[in-house]
Amino acid sequence: MMGESESVKGYRAGFVSLVGRPNVGKSTLMNAMLGVRLSIATPKPQTTRNRILGVRTVEDRGQLVFLDTPGIHRIRRGRRLNRAMVDEAVRAIRETEVCAFVVEAKSLVQRPGQPLWGEDADIAEQIAAAGVTCILVVNKVDQLRGRAQLLPALAALGEDSRFIAIVPVSALKGDNVGHLEGVLLDQLPEAGPLFPEDTLTDRAERFFAAEMIREQVLLQTDREVPYSVAVEVELFSENPRDGALEIQALIHVERESQKGIVIGRGGQRLKAIGTAARARLEAFFGQHVRLELLVRVQADWADRPQDLSRFGYEEAP
Ligand SMILES: Nc1nc2c(ncn2[C@@H]2O[C@H](COP(=O)(O)OP(=O)(O)OP(=O)(O)O)[C@@H](O)[C@H]2O)c(=O)[nH]1
Ligand SMILES: [Mg+2]
Secondary structure, three states: OOOOOOOOOOOOEEEEEEEOOOOHHHHHHHHHHHHOOOOOOOOOOOOOOOOOOEEEEOOOEEEEEEEEOOOOOOOOOHHHHHHHHHHHHHHHHHHHEEEEEEEEEEHHOOOOOOOOOHHHHHHHHHHHOOEHHHHHEEEEEHOOHHHHHHHHHHHHHOOOOOOOHHHHHEOOEOOOOOHHHHHHHHHHHEEEOOOOOOOOOOHHHHHHHHHHHHHHHHHOOOHHHOOOOOOOOEEEHHHEOOOOOOEEEEEEEEEEHHHHHHHOOHHHHHHHHHHHHHHHHHHHOOOOOOEEEEEEEOOOOHHHHHHHOOOOOOOOO
């Protein structure tokens, strides 16, 4: 065991931010590198709303402290929640020594001559302006018909001095994720571990409980509902009699009509959300879980500073 500040030759440690557009697979990638489903991931864009710290300790080699971040997007509807999310991601870029910029393989091959276009081009500029070391991670290569499809885009990007390395991966299948880990470690400074070696994250269990409930709402609802949901855990405690986790949570929506959608006919949808969330919570905490969910309308919470901070979405100072 090493002390926290003791530096051992060859051991590297530091922060790595995972940034990119919504839905490119940042959270899936962090989970693949951690070997734990810590950060929620769904097919809906804007799933992640906070920065989520995940620690990967590679025995005798180093410690990668990942910051998963919300997807950087142009804020069209202009809600305060969206602004807080994007600010959080942009801050993470500035505060880390290494940035893993995640893009989708299929968007690169659309314009092989100019593989980074639209919002990807904007984000690449922001990273370059921050002056941090950037690794370009090309995710979802499993969606291409063949790797050869990527070659023209990779050739164009190879000329781009903003990227120290370009690593194609499939976060979902785990392809090349081990290689990426080594590439990222090589960019970190020599230092002793920043966290005790058995650390996974810095957030409390109830945060992840709220996230895993929200994940199920996202998976089981459509249209604007996923963007209007916030989950607040009111009770999180272990029952001393049988060791079960007792969790009570409020699912907040912005409008009465959304409440009806989340509850569903005869309460069917809320029941399905609860069943799936309970299974996910039991797998994560390794304990029996008793879960109680209530749906409440908190009108326009995503635009109200007090509600945002109550639900854990901090706005930039
Ligand atoms: N086919 C394929 N799908 C992937 C891969 N990585 C992620 N996905 C899928 O892409 C979707 C989005 O993944 P997330 O990890 O939530 O993406 P994100 O970048 O964290 O998204 P936000 O939090 O919304 O910014 C999910 O349905 C994932 O299963 C991959 O390598 N291949
Ligand atoms: Mg995410």
